[in-house]
Amino acid sequence: MAYLFLTLAILLETAGTVCMKLSEGFTRPLPVVGTCVTYIACFYFLSLSLKTIPLGVAYALWAALGIVLGNIIAVVFFKQHFDFAAGIGIALIVAGVVVLNLFSSASAH
Template structure:
């Protein structure tokens, strides 16, 4: 259940980030409202997840997966082009999350 709340936080964050771009600096009302509601939901669900998951682990997963999913949406929806250094950077973020979760004993969960 704890990872369900983290997943909801990640999904809400990705929705918020995507609609933030669509809001065009908060000049479009509906995307701006969706952005605010999504970020409120994101931090609410993240706060619940933090009751059960150590901060370092939760934040690494939330941040890492949020970046990757937002990048995918950016390519698919907004037609953003990524160069090789950007792709390498995203892969390094994913690798960091994997190392932290599967190999680190610092924040056992």
């Protein structure tokens, strides 16, 4: 159940970041409300996941998957340029999370 909560937190954080982009510097009320609501819900579900998942592991997954999803959305919907260096950087972040989860004793429950 903790990983379901973490997944919800990741999706809500990504939605909140998209709303923040759409708010145009907090000048558009509806996206501002969307940002606030999704971030509150995100942190709620993240806190539930932290009852079981170690902080370092949860935060690494939350941050890395948020970065990946955010970049996918930025490229597809906002036509953001994605270059080789960005791909390498994101791959290194994801590799770090994989190493943490597979080989570190920090991920032990």
